Amino acid sequence: MDEAGAIFKVLVLNEISPKGLGRLPPQRYVCGRDIACPDAVLVRSADMHAMTVPPSVRAIARAGAGTNNIPVAAMSARGVPVFNAPGANANAVKELVLAGMLMAARNLARALRFVDALAGQSDDVEKAVEGGKSAFAGFELQGQSLGIVGLGKVGSLVADAAIKLGMDVLGFDPEITVDAAWSLPSQVRRAASVAEVLRGGRFVTLHVPLLPATRDLVNADNLSLMPRGGVLLNFSRQGVVNEAAALAALESGQLGAYVCDFPSPALLGHERVICLPHLGASTCEAEVNCAVMVADQLRDFLENGHISHAVNFPSIRMSRESAFRVAIANANVPNMLGQISTAMAKAGLNIHNMVNHSRGEMAYTLVDVDSAVRDALLADLAAINGVLSVRYLPRLD
Numbered sequence: 001m002d003e004a005g006a007i008f009k010v011l012v013l014n015e016i017s018p019k020g021l022g023r024l025p026p027q028r029y030v031c032g033r034d035i036a037c038p039d040a041v042l043v044r045s046a047d048m049h050a051m052t053v054p055p056s057v058r059a060i061a062r063a064g065a066g067t068n069n070i071p072v073a074a075m076s077a078r079g080v081p082v083f084n085a086p087g088a089n090a091n092a093v094k095e096l097v098l099a100g101m102l103m104a105a106r107n108l109a110r111a112l113r114f115v116d117a118l119a120g121q122s123d124d125v126e127k128a129v130e131g132g133k134s135a136f137a138g139f140e141l142q143g144q145s146l147g148i149v150g151l152g153k154v155g156s157l158v159a160d161a162a163i164k165l166g167m168d169v170l171g172f173d174p175e176i177t178v179d180a181a182w183s184l185p186s187q188v189r190r191a192a193s194v195a196e197v198l199r200g201g202r203f204v205t206l207h208v209p210l211l212p213a214t215r216d217l218v219n220a221d222n223l224s225l226m227p228r229g230g231v232l233l234n235f236s237r238q239g240v241v242n243e244a245a246a247l248a249a250l251e252s253g254q255l256g257a258y259v260c261d262f263p264s265p266a267l268l269g270h271e272r273v274i275c276l277p278h279l280g281a282s283t284c285e286a287e288v289n290c291a292v293m294v295a296d297q298l299r300d301f302l303e304n305g306h307i308s309h310a311v312n313f314p315s316i317r318m319s320r321e322s323a324f325r326v327a328i329a330n331a332n333v334p335n336m337l338g339q340i341s342t343a344m345a346k347a348g349l350n351i352h353n354m355v356n357h358s359r360g361e362m363a364y365t366l367v368d369v370d371s372a373v374r375d376a377l378l379a380d381l382a383a384i385n386g387v388l389s390v391r392y393l394p395r396l397d
């Protein structure tokens, strides 16, 4: 379908798995990199702070976990939900964290560089290998201590895998969800602070979102708490670790290795830094899982107004019993429902069903009415003080 004939237009800012895009049927959706007046944006890591989000946009879907690349507060003020895919890439990250621990413990990055350097330099490779390998002798993960900061989707999987490898695991998460707490193995010891985790782990791995409160979470003051020669792993975001402090700790020997998924000029080429090119979620499985999850959420929002896994809106759904639905995002303040239903009554509409959920300062209302809605009512609703966005969603099939 061409752009002009589509019911919904989706601007795609990164490579998104075709299996996910395939969930948006071409009879209704046009998706692409160069779309004017999009209804929605599909994104992975593209920096949306650096762009002007078109006023036509009604939803943003992040095919992944972190939403720090999206101007969430500005979207909330416009009544635009930001969806993500909680857990959909967590196993991929967990496996890379295990690889990172093994790389550090067995000096694998340096060992690979040593072997690569033998190419063309030595006729007797076996002799060079046997003579050089002692420089890379490592230690085993079994019996080592691992501290985990952030026990959400990724952190709890890492905890489980580490316990299975025979590690002693200590975790900290001040806002752990009930689901995550249930999924943690009972052997995971509970820490009361980041400091306690750093003190207790020869390995420390970070699995928190980048927020003002988590920027520089690991810094010069608390790195000194780690056992000397410890290994810090950062698969969260670059800003969660103060890089200058990590480099200084490597220089002094306080840190044995820094493993991270976020290369920067200062880190490149350092002997004991293992930098991966933001590969945490880059597996076929995770890319499909994330894309399918957010495409389904986006479609259900665009067509039915339903919300699941938005980071700034409450979850909501209401079975469709009438063909005419209005979806309203509004400030969570008194008398909004009264004003909405009064405007509908004035327009002569009978409310068939209505549901309203709130989350913090945001509220969201779905109203099914018995007859078609005119543009004038939508304009009246949009003009109510506190209403952030209004959409009319007549049933499509």
Ligand SMILES: NC(=O)C1=CN([C@@H]2O[C@H](COP(=O)(O)OP(=O)(O)OC[C@H]3O[C@@H](n4cnc5c(N)ncnc54)[C@H](O)[C@@H]3O)[C@@H](O)[C@H]2O)C=CC1
Binding pocket: 064, 065, 066, 067, 086, 087, 089, 090, 093, 149, 150, 151, 152, 153, 154, 155, 172, 173, 174, 175, 176, 177, 180, 207, 208, 209, 210, 213, 214, 235, 236, 237, 261, 278, 279, 280, 281, 282
């Ligand atoms: N390298 C990569 O490719 C990937 C990186 N990530 C990053 O990892 C982060 C975590 O991902 P998930 O586990 O899926 O998210 P999640 O939302 O399931 O878990 C995050 C956990 O961090 C906790 N938390 C927040 N502030 C904290 C603090 N100050 N101290 C301790 N815990 C705190 C939360 O309570 C929550 O349980 C994402 O926000 C993203 O930045 C996620 C997926 C892939």
Ligand SMILES: O=C(O)CCC(=O)C(=O)O
Binding pocket: 044, 045, 063, 064, 065, 066, 067, 089, 278, 280, 281, 282
């Ligand atoms: O889409 C990606 O590859 C990045 C994944 C990520 O960082 C996340 O899900 O937070």
